Amino acid sequence: MSGQQTRQWILANPPKANPVLEGDNATFKLEQKTLPALGSNQVLVKVLYLSNDPAQRGWIQDGVDPKRLYTEPVLKGDVMCAYGVCEVVESTADSIKKGQLVLATTGWTEYAVLNASECRPVQPDEKAGIRPTHFIGALGGTGLTAYYGLVDIAGAKPEDTVVVSGAAGATGSMVVQIAKHLVGCKKVIGIAGGEKKCKWVESLGADICIDYKASDFESQLKAATEGFVEVYFDNVGGEILDLMLTRMKRHGRIAACGAISSYNAPGEVGIKNWFEVIANRINIKGFILTDAIVAGKTGEMISKLVQGVKEGKIQLGPEVETVVPTKFEDVPKTWMVLFEGGNQGKLVTALKQ
């Protein structure tokens, strides 16, 4: 078989601020393409699930210096980049059979032709509650980012109190669980948007989760962090980061994982409390999972996460992900939910077949 037809979402107009879904200036455009025939050691895959990650916003930023990105940027005219869980529908590789599920960087496409070496076969385990989507979430880059940032970068230990922002998000909800149930941190404080999300974060193991939309958020956070905290896992940047600078213990550690509050808002973030970094000897470390992958650390981390699942310490119930059944023409719309705070746990696009 050759010449598989597919639709793809192309980056049409790299955005400076909010991505735009419609009009002449739309960020993405839908195209039809005929894929090439398979070469040797290649596979044709059908995308079942797409991963939605705040980091994707950085890859398409207009005018960014590619030297300052941690990955190849998506250029105008490229297929929008994304991780996907796919089914192999044709293979010329001995290592991968038709019907196998694989994880790969597919981009926003219905079908893709990939080198077998670019695909990682994955094996859901219904009995253990491990579903295909978990390989782009709790047991994929998301869970690994949470583990690496909390344990390796921030060096969280049982005696530490930990604050996690974006605690109801994909990474944050894993940080909460790892901190409380794997590391066994003394106290875990989540920050999330809205009462429902906060309740959920508490059900995952946070001692308390504070609603940043509440009018008395600041005083609630101060009360919860009385005595100050050793570790802050920052998913949001901006005002909450600024406030957390005043809540860190002397020599406190901040793992800077994301800054979703500013991804679509060009311009400045006002920092009032920078002097706290000096006066209280705060150590801030930015990090990217890639470094752990390159250092060969992720295998052991995955084992610990899987063991945590099997021991009932890490919840993989349906509530750890927001799976949105999506027609291919609505892929960008589902992705945008990330920036509206609309997801609980991992936001997954399930392509309607």
Place this chain on the structure above:
Amino acid sequence: MSGQQTRQWILANPPKANPVLEGDNATFKLEQKTLPALGSNQVLVKVLYLSNDPAQRGWIQDGVDPKRLYTEPVLKGDVMCAYGVCEVVESTADSIKKGQLVLATTGWTEYAVLNASECRPVQPDEKAGIRPTHFIGALGGTGLTAYYGLVDIAGAKPEDTVVVSGAAGATGSMVVQIAKHLVGCKKVIGIAGGEKKCKWVESLGADICIDYKASDFESQLKAATEGFVEVYFDNVGGEILDLMLTRMKRHGRIAACGAISSYNAPGEVGIKNWFEVIANRINIKGFILTDAIVAGKTGEMISKLVQGVKEGKIQLGPEVETVVPTKFEDVPKTWMVLFEGGNQGKLVTALKQ
């Protein structure tokens, strides 16, 4: 002898923004006081030189939570805190004789009664070019802060390119010299205000020093940091820190020593480039010399600095300090020169006797 009369500068109105020298709301007020008679193991000292440090601004900030300061704050009604080099004029301690020069936390006073244990005897060495003022500067807290921040905190190594802001200031000018002549860093780039200061920083060993007041400062800095830099020693915070986030090499290290740009400017500092911390895995460490003192590291550092002076690697010429002969009633006025960028090297108040 007892009942020595002295004048003292008292903190009258802790400032929120710029300290004010005159009027009902003046930050400091001059008072006359009679000192107590000496107890056992005490000394009466006459202050010769006062150290002027940007950090002093933090100690008097209005409304600051004392728990967030790294030292006891100066409270309303207290003598303004400062380090001084003094002559002992009377002593009941065996360890300290009349006529000895000592370093102590005297505050803004003409005379003080101190416990002998609070005084560190110092020995100028004219032949080696070591003057009394150096014990509050290049061979005191200033030089130690430079050494500790550059070597211990930022981990500067010979293969590193280092940027130093406030490079013509007390600490910055020592960082430049230590980086170039003791560590032997590959390239040392200073940032200072005005052509004259920049020339001086280059004379200390900087490969280049860039004038932040120049209209093309940003493009000059970009050119000087082509290929990006491993280490940034930050004395100023604010806009220059924000710009430097875009000039750090992957896994670059920032030693956060000061933020003089914001000490008198309450409110927010706009940070546009926070995402660089994440994407380029920047490690930012705030630090305070106190930690090195407590850890017993400063003796070895002082030896290295003194050896550097003797080997001609560290310049202690008159240009490494701005010594301002000052009548006691003008002590606050001289201190304010710090915030106007008026000093080159260490700003020292020499009390007119």
